[in-house]
Amino acid sequence: MMAQQFDTIALIGIGLIGSSIAREIREKQLAATIVVTTRSEATLKRAGELGLGDRYTLSTAEAVKDADLVIVSVPVGASGAVATEIAAHLKPGAIVTDVGSTKGSVIAQMMPHLPKTVHFIPGHPIAGTEHSGPDAGFVGLFRGRWCILTPPPGTDEEAVARLRLFWETLGSMVDEMDPEHHDKVLAIVSHLPHIIAYNIVGTADDLETVTESEVIKYSASGFRDFTRLAASDPIMWRDVCLHNKEAILEMLARFSEDLASLQRAIRWGDGDKLFDLFTRTRAIRRSIIQAGQDTAMPDFGRHAMDQK
Ligand SMILES: NC(=O)C1=CN([C@@H]2O[C@H](COP(=O)(O)OP(=O)(O)OC[C@H]3O[C@@H](n4cnc5c(N)ncnc54)[C@H](O)[C@@H]3O)[C@@H](O)[C@H]2O)C=CC1
Numbered sequence: 117m118m119a120q121q122f123d124t125i126a127l128i129g130i131g132l133i134g135s136s137i138a139r140e141i142r143e144k145q146l147a148a149t150i151v152v153t154t155r156s157e158a159t160l161k162r163a164g165e166l167g168l169g170d171r172y173t174l175s176t177a178e179a180v181k182d183a184d185l186v187i188v189s190v191p192v193g194a195s196g197a198v199a200t201e202i203a204a205h206l207k208p209g210a211i212v213t214d215v216g217s218t219k220g221s222v223i224a225q226m227m228p229h230l231p232k233t234v235h236f237i238p239g240h241p242i243a244g245t246e247h248s249g250p251d252a253g254f255v256g257l258f259r260g261r262w263c264i265l266t267p268p269p270g271t272d273e274e275a276v277a278r279l280r281l282f283w284e285t286l287g288s289m290v291d292e293m294d295p296e297h298h299d300k301v302l303a304i305v306s307h308l309p310h311i312i313a314y315n316i317v318g319t320a321d322d323l324e325t326v327t328e329s330e331v332i333k334y335s336a337s338g339f340r341d342f343t344r345l346a347a348s349d350p351i352m353w354r355d356v357c358l359h360n361k362e363a364i365l366e367m368l369a370r371f372s373e374d375l376a377s378l379q380r381a382i383r384w385g386d387g388d389k390l391f392d393l394f395t396r397t398r399a400i401r402r403s404i405i406q407a408g409q410d411t412a413m414p415d416f417g418r419h420a421m422d423q424k
């Protein structure tokens with residue numbers, strides 16, 4: 117058992133991320149009371165069946181009124197509406213955080229509504245799967261993974277330290293950076309790979325009349341890896357695209373330019389160029405594995421991903 121860190125934690129949204137956090141809080145006994153709220157009655161009922169909280173309510177206002185830590189885990193496009201609903205009911209001194217995949221937009225949506233009496237510290241655990249909903253969460257999701265905090269300038273240091281400790285207790289390594297930097301970095305390492313996966317699977321689907329069942333038949337290859345990413349939640353990824361528009365478009369422009377250059381190398385039979393690029397990228401993969409980043413996910417996490 118670990119030491120309790122908060123009296124009451126309110127979880128707004130109880131999907132993959134919210135429910136994984138709930139399971140961690142419960143297992144590590146980090147709060148005396150976990151309050152769960154979510155938009156739909158069906159999801160709240162399921163959270164109850166899974167025993168994810170101590171109290172359940174459909175009212176976000178009711179959920180946050182006694183909370184010392186409020187964690188918003190909803191699609192990023194819903195952040196503003198959540199902030200409006202909770203603003204007048206937050207306890208002075210409470211820490212309000214989120215887990216959204218974009219940071220600039222979440223800050224722009226939430227910060228204007230939140231009272232100065234609370235500590236608003238946006239966050240983003242770089243950990244997840246292609247699954248969603250309260251059944252998809254599991255203990256260990258955040259272990260060995262980075263969590264990025266983007267506290268606005270002037271945020272209370274002690275509040276940041278408390279939130280940092282919370283994520284470290286869940287097994288994460290914590291970094292702080294400004295939201296613009298976060299959005300650029302995540303655009304290339306996470307948002308683009310998902311967009312490329314959605315695109316390639318869509319293209320293959322459009323070609324299906326040509327290849328007939330071959331897409332399915334031979335998908336035990338590289339294509340299969342793309343279908344995993346392309347199976348991610350459509351609402352979540354629609355919102356990420358709409359809410360990190362500038363950085364994603366900038367990275368896509370770079371990507372298209374490089375793709376055109378690759379296309380040219382293939383057209384003109386420039387084998388040296390292809391070989392040089394493929395050698396460089398292989399070294400990147402190897403250095404990631406050497407740094408332990410690829411094995412950070414525990415075996416049961418991998419297993420859970422394959423099973424669902
Ligand atoms: N799925 C992933 O791999 C990761 C997701 N994130 C971020 O975490 C957040 C939550 O994602 P997941 O847990 O994967 O999603 P999810 O789809 O599993 O769960 C979303 C939750 O939000 C609730 N919700 C949906 N729309 C809402 C609205 N308009 N108002 C209030 N509640 C609403 C749903 O009822 C559900 O409880 C997103 O902002 C996402 O960008 C961050 C890291 C990884």
Ligand SMILES: O=C(O)C(=O)Cc1ccc(O)cc1
Nearest residue numbers: 217241242243244245246306
């Ligand atoms: O499933 C995967 O491979 C992911 O990349 C999970 C993921 C999705 C979104 C995030 O903001 C962070 C992590």
